[in-house]
Amino acid sequence: MPARYSILRLDEDDIAAHLHDDVAQAAKDYLPLWLSISCCLTILSVLASLFTPRTGQLRSRAFTLELANHLYQPNVYIGLERLNDTVLKAALPDRLDIFPHVFAPVSNVEPGRVFPNDGNARVTFNGLVSPGEPHIIIDKNTSMIAQIRVQDYGFARCAIASTIPDPTLLVAQNRTLKLSPNAPPIDIWILDSSSGQLDLKTLSWRNRPARIAHVSTLAVRPNEEMRSAEFDCGTTGLLRTFEFSCTHDACNIEFWQGQPETKPRMAFTFVQMPL
């Protein structure tokens, strides 16, 4: 049939009525095929998202932290500074226990070594699960680098605590602890925090931040919470970096730091206390 000029119809029913029979038939024939293809694609993409480790999320979280580090952090506790000390003290708990968000070994005999930083992380059906249990190693050759952010408002006194449970309680949980009975106290140092959030993927002895001051020594003993000398925490939100070291031959501490809810607790924590 020769094509002839005609005015474009605007009425949908009219257009449908004039659709060529072949086209309408083809659309009907292929409809189930297109439906099943799109169904398959949807199922595949859902499966892919379930089985892919969520590296994208990790990257964006690292980026957010990095960004947060360079931003001005205003005091979010507006007006608390106007409360009188008696009232403030009554409202606050005795202590806040802070688990360092960065806690990694560096070795002076292997200055370029980057220790594995997610030893207990594993890929599961739900993606990468990172239990955040740092491997603590403190000996003649190895120091720990820790980073925290000062929390909350009005907790200006800081100390570092070592909490080591009764070793016999650990055996039942398959948790291991190396702690020589006559180990001398470890040394706590304040490090320079000016270069911001440390990157666990590159942190080594060679590029660790410089020491600024010696805080105090800290004895590590089983069955007891031991504390360092107290120091000023600094303002809320401040990023602070520390080194735990011990240069004596008899130093030998090694364990996996538990999560805050793990009982019995075996950890180095920062204790923030009200003034």
Ligand SMILES: *[C@@H]1O[C@H](CO)[C@@H](O)[C@H](O)[C@H]1NC(C)=O
């Ligand atoms: C703080 O406030 C409480 C309750 O209003 C009052 O009893 C107390 O005397 C105040 N203390 C000071 C040091 O102003």
Ligand SMILES: *[C@@H]1O[C@H](CO)[C@@H](O)[C@H](O)[C@H]1NC(C)=O
């Ligand atoms: C420290 O490093 C030296 C030299 O590599 C090594 O001989 C020694 O066993 C190490 N000590 C500890 C406690 O790892």
Ligand SMILES: *[C@@H]1O[C@H](CO)[C@@H](O)[C@H](O)[C@H]1NC(C)=O
């Ligand atoms: C401890 O380890 C042993 C051997 O690996 C295992 O059979 C046992 O189930 C573990 N116990 C706990 C509480 O994880």
